[in-house]
Amino acid sequence: xxxxIKNYWSSLGIPIIIAFLFIFFSIISTNFATADNIRNIxxxxxxxxxASFGQTFAVISGxxxxxxxxxxxxxSVVTAMGTLKGGILLGCLAGCVxxxxxxxxxxxxxxxxxxxxxxxxxxxxxxxxxxxxxxTDGIPITGLPKGFAWIGSGYLWFIPVPVVIALLILGLLxxxxxxxxxxxxxxxxxxxxxxxxxxxxxxxxYKLLAYMASGLLAGIAAIVISSRANSGQATLGYGLxxxxxxxxxxxxxxxxxxEGSVTRAFMGAIVITILGTGMDLAGISPYIRQITLGVIIVxxxxxxxxxxxxxxx
Amino acid sequence: xxxKRPPKSQWEQAGIVTILVVICVVIALLEPRFLxRSNLLxxxxxxxxxxxxxxxxxxxxxxxxxxxxxxxxxxxxxVLSAMMTSxxxxxxxxxxxxxxxxxxxxxxxxxxxxxxxxxxxxxxxxLVYAEGIANxxxxxxxxxxxxxxxxxxxxxxxxxxxVPIIIAVMMFILVHLLLNRxxxxxxxxxxxxxDRATWLSGVDVGKYxxxxxxxxxxxxxLAALVLTSRINSGQANIAPSLPFDTIAAVAIGGxxxxxxxxxxxxxxxxxxxxxxxxxxxxxxxxxxxxxxMVMGGVILIAVxxxxxxxxGSKKSLLVRAGEISGLEPPK
Numbered sequence: 001x002x003x004x005i006k007n008y009w010s011s012l013g014i015p016i017i018i019a020f021l022f023i024f025f026s027i028i029s030t031n032f033a034t035a036d037n038i039r040n041i042x043x044x045x046x047x048x049x050x051a052s053f054g055q056t057f058a059v060i061s062g063x064x065x066x067x068x069x070x071x072x073x074x075x076s077v078v079t080a081m082g083t084l085k086g087g088i089l090l091g092c093l094a095g096c097v098x099x100x101x102x103x104x105x106x107x108x109x110x111x112x113x114x115x116x117x118x119x120x121x122x123x124x125x126x127x128x129x130x131x132x133x134x135x136t137d138g139i140p141i142t143g144l145p146k147g148f149a150w151i152g153s154g155y156l157w158f159i160p161v162p163v164v165i166a167l168l169i170l171g172l173l174x175x176x177x178x179x180x181x182x183x184x185x186x187x188x189x190x191x192x193x194x195x196x197x198x199x200x201x202x203x204x205x206y207k208l209l210a211y212m213a214s215g216l217l218a219g220i221a222a223i224v225i226s227s228r229a230n231s232g233q234a235t236l237g238y239g240l241x242x243x244x245x246x247x248x249x250x251x252x253x254x255x256x257x258x259e260g261s262v263t264r265a266f267m268g269a270i271v272i273t274i275l276g277t278g279m280d281l282a283g284i285s286p287y288i289r290q291i292t293l294g295v296i297i298v299x300x301x302x303x304x305x306x307x308x309x310x311x312x313x
Numbered sequence: 314x315x316x317k318r319p320p321k322s323q324w325e326q327a328g329i330v331t332i333l334v335v336i337c338v339v340i341a342l343l344e345p346r347f348l349x350r351s352n353l354l355x356x357x358x359x360x361x362x363x364x365x366x367x368x369x370x371x372x373x374x375x376x377x378x379x380x381x382x383x384x385x386x387x388x389x390x391x392v393l394s395a396m397m398t399s400x401x402x403x404x405x406x407x408x409x410x411x412x413x414x415x416x417x418x419x420x421x422x423x424x425x426x427x428x429x430x431x432x433x434x435x436x437x438x439x440l441v442y443a444e445g446i447a448n449x450x451x452x453x454x455x456x457x458x459x460x461x462x463x464x465x466x467x468x469x470x471x472x473x474x475x476v477p478i479i480i481a482v483m484m485f486i487l488v489h490l491l492l493n494r495x496x497x498x499x500x501x502x503x504x505x506x507x508d509r510a511t512w513l514s515g516v517d518v519g520k521y522x523x524x525x526x527x528x529x530x531x532x533x534x535l536a537a538l539v540l541t542s543r544i545n546s547g548q549a550n551i552a553p554s555l556p557f558d559t560i561a562a563v564a565i566g567g568x569x570x571x572x573x574x575x576x577x578x579x580x581x582x583x584x585x586x587x588x589x590x591x592x593x594x595x596x597x598x599x600x601x602x603x604x605x606m607v608m609g610g611v612i613l614i615a616v617x618x619x620x621x622x623x624x625g626s627k628k629s630l631l632v633r634a635g636e637i638s639g640l641e642p643p644k
Contacts, residue, residue, distance in 0.1 A: 064433070113617035116570065118381075118433050120616070122557055126609030133602035242441060256431060287449040294441030298430060305429045 014251060014267040018274065025278030032281055039160060043152075045273035046162035047224050051240050052247040052265040053173055054103075054217030059248055060177075060260035061210035062190035063117025067106060068218050068244050069237030070128035075099045075222035077132045080141035080232020088148050095226075096219045102128055103215015107208035117211075125241075132234035141232035152228030162224045166266075169220070173262045186210060190258020239290075246293050247272050249300040329567055329582045336586065340593040347596055354475060358467075358543070360588035361481035362536050363558060364581050367566075368488045369532030370559035371580040375492070376525040377505035377572035378425065378432040382439035384555040386417045386530055387537035388447035388548070394538060395456040395547020403463055410538045411531055417443060418530020422523030440556065447549035456547035467543025477539045481581075484532065489577045497524055505572025554605075557612060562587045564615040569623060587611075 026033040051068050058065035078098040083091025106124045109115045115123075154161045177183035189196035189203045197203045221240075226232050249255065250271050251264030272293075279289050340347045347353075366383055373380045390410045398406030417439065424435040469476045492498035500521045503511040512518045533555070541547050560570075566583025568575035590611070594604045 109613050109617055114620045115613065115616045118437075119560060119570070120613060122560075123609045123612035123616075126554075126557065126605045126612070128609075130602045130605030130607075130609060134600065134606065255434065285449060287445045287453070290445035291442040291449070294438045294443075294445065297441070298424065298435060298438035301434045302424070302428050302430050 014264075014271065017250075017271055018267070021271065021274045021278065025274065025282065029278070029281040032278060037277070037281070041270075041273055041277050042163050043160045043228070044277065045270050046160070046166035047152075047221055047228070048240070048243055048247060048273055049166045049266055049269040050169065050217050050221035050224065051244040052251075052269045053169060053262050054214035054221070055244040055248050056253070056260045056262050056265045057186070057210045057213040057217070058117065058121075059253060059255060060186055060190050060258060061117075061207050062193070062256055062258050063110065064121065064245065064255070065103075065106070065211065065214045066118055066121040066241055067102070067124040067128055068214065069240040069242075070125040070132070071099050071102045071215050071218040072222040072225060072237035072240055073234050074102065074128040074132040074135075075219040076226040076232045076236050077135050077141060077234055078232075079219075079223050079226050080144060081135075083144050083148055083232075084141070088145060091148070092151075092223050095223045096216055099219020099222065100212050100216040103218070104208055104212040106215070107211030110211060111204040111207035121211075129234070136232070136234045138234055140229075140235075142230070144230060144232075148227055149230045150227070152224050152226070153230075162228075165220070165224060169217070170262055170266055177262065182209075187258060187260075190256075190260075192258070242290075242293050242297075243269075243272050243276070246297050246300075249297050249304075252304070254304045255301055326567070326576070326579065326582075329565070329579070329586075333582060333586050333589070336589055336593075340589070340596075344593065344596045347593065352592070352596070356588055356592045358475050358477045359592065360585045361475070361477040362539050362543075363555075363562060363588050364481045364584040365484055365536035365539065366533050366552075366555055367559045367562045367580045367584040368484060368577065369529030369536075370556075371563050371566075371568055371575060371577060372488065372492065372501065372532075373525050373529045374560075374563055374568060374570060375505050375572055375575045376501040376522060377508055378522065378525065379436065379560070379570070380418075380421065380526065380529045380533075381433065381436040381556045382417070382421060382443060383529070383533045383559055384553050385440045385443035385447065386414055386533045387540070387552045387555055388550065389417060389443050390414050390534040390537040391541040391547045391551040392447045392451045392456060392549055393547075395459065395541060396450070398459060398463060399456070403460060406463075407466070407538055410541075411534045414530040414532075414534020414537070415527050416530070418527040418533075419523060421530070422526035425526065426519035426522040436556075444549060451547065451549050453549070457545070459545050459547075464542050464545050467539045467541070467545075477543075480535065480539060484535065485577060485581065488528075488532070491528070492577060497521055501525055502573055505574070507573070554608065557608065558587055559584075561608065561612045561615055564612070564619050567619070569619065570616065571623075 022033075031037060051072070055065055055068060075095045075098045079091045079095030081091075082094030102124060106121050109120045109123075110117045151161055151165075156164050177186065185201050185206055186209070188199070188201050189206060193203055222236070225236055229236065247268035248260070248265050249268070251261065251266070251268030253260050253264050275292070276289060279292070337347075366387070370380055370383060390413050393413050394406045394410030397409045401409075421435055421439055424430045425432050466476055466480075471479055492501070500511070500516050503516065504518055504521060508518055536555075537551060540551055544551075562583035563580060564570060564583070565586050566579035566581070568579050568583075590607070591604065594607060
């Protein structure tokens with residue numbers, strides 16, 4: 001009986017949670033189940049999804065990326081500056097490159113100097129956030145060309161652009177991780193580095209690539225978020241790190257085990273976004289929201305340990 | 314039992330002291346104000362506060378864990394002790410502060426040892442939700458108007474010596490005795506070195522782990538009380554960078570982040586270096602943003618350096634694989 005429940009929970013658990021939360025918040029707030037709000041939720045969720053996809057890469061490599069929010073901040077500033085200098089395309093490219101470079105730097109310290117990923121990305125967090133503020137003095141970069149806002153606030157037919165971007169990238173990453181050699185190798189070392197290395201996989205390189213991917217996806221998220229805010233700001237991304245970890249963990253992924261799934265991150269992001277939007281609409285204090293996220297992460301990790309029966313000492 | 318040490322540990326300590334002296338000399342040359350009496354006293358006060366928190370972090374790290382929640386434990390202690398002082402008086406306020414620190418540390422310890430939550434997640438979670446609770450209780454605003462005498466702990470003197478330094482020295486002696494002369498201390502070194510082996514030899518690993526986190530909570534609470542007293546108000550954002558500063562201090566001081574070894578004096582040296590650097594950056598009027606960047610860089614470099622130095626140690630393949638893959642500790 002337990003096994004049946006476990007099986008079903010794995011595949012149906014999260015959609016059930018999503019449905020439950022949706023109904024719950026619709027009852028609490030009258031304007032939750034409106035078309036406007038649902039579109040808003042989809043937009044918000046897409047931005048979180050991008051960050052969560054990046055976090056998934058870090059989790060698959062056996063670590064965590066604490067610098068996601070700060071990379072978004074710096075990439076946002078870089079994107080805005082680039083757009084002002086040379087147009088939207090240049091700006092977006094600059095943002096992506098910025099994210100990828102920052103991620104690669106973290107990855108370098110993690111892979112070559114064996115710095116613990118959490119500590120390394122905490123260091124990067126301070127570096128990136130500090131640099132973002134240093135470049136802008138905390139003042140938003142505005143005056144961006146009209147087309148820029150379309151990425152974050154526009155529509156493709158009736159679908160918000162961020163949703164399209166997120167779904168496209170979800171598909172791309174799913175294919176990358178499940179069908180390519182790159183994907184297979186990426187999964188190989190998170191659980192047991194030594195055996196992966198012995199099997200001939202360049203663990204150092206793949207670790208660096210994992211964090212570079214995380215940074216790149218943070219950069220893409222930064223473009224969408226900056227576009228929605230129609231400015232580049234060093235104050236963006238606060239809380240994004242936490243939410244991306246929560247998304248991954250609620251999606252059912254076990255941490256530090258070399259597993260991860262972009263589809264789980266996708267669904268986790270929806271849960272977290274519904275939770276956040278619902279709480280906001282219900283007038284619940286943002287501090288309570290922070291407390292909830294922190295507690296969720298701890299409980300979800302606890303439950304995943306119990307579920308796995310791992311480590312029979 | 315004698316545990317393996319990195320070679321030339323005496324040289325390493327001399328090296329760190331040299332670095333500290335060199336940094337101080339360079340700063341003094343660049344900015345003579347550094348050597349002014351008021352500034353030196355300030356640096357000593359702040360490094361005493363950081364040292365208190367670093368003792369806690371060092372104890373936890375020696376035991377093989379890590380405490381990322383220090384900043385939020387400080388927040389809770391600051392807010393709650395300030396609130397309680399307003400209603401119950403200074404001494405009860407302080408006592409409650411220490412108890413809150415112990416309780417939060419205990420929660421960390423239990424989650425990590427009984428519920429098998431990895432130390433990073435448990436303490437990171439505490440960092441997040443405790444900050445939320447502290448902010449919620451204090452409604453995001455500082456708690457002011459403390460009674461007379463509240464500032465003694467942070468700004469007062471006993472004779473010519475600032476109180477925080479006296480507290481830091483006292484706690485140094487206490488924690489040093491704890492680490493080197495008690496069963497708890499010896500077991501922590503053993504657990505940090507190889508927790509599985511220690512568990513197999515019959516030691517109650519869980520109990521000692523919880524104790525290490527409780528100690529960290531208490532020491533952080535003390536640091537928070539001194540700081541709160543110094544600024545005469547209870548705030549949730551009293552020391553947001555504390556967890557990172559203490560980890561950097563431990564790494565710079567030369568204590569291995571993997572655990573199993575370390576001398577408390579290293580924690581003191583590391584804390585002093587970090588405080589001196591912070592103070593110098595303040596003096597040169599470098600913006601807070603650049604300070605953040607510098608601290609981030611310092612963490613990365615210090616830990617990398619530490620790892621490079623340690624790459625010669627011959628840990629067994631199994632232990633290394635276990636560390637890398639993040640296998641959980643036994644109960």
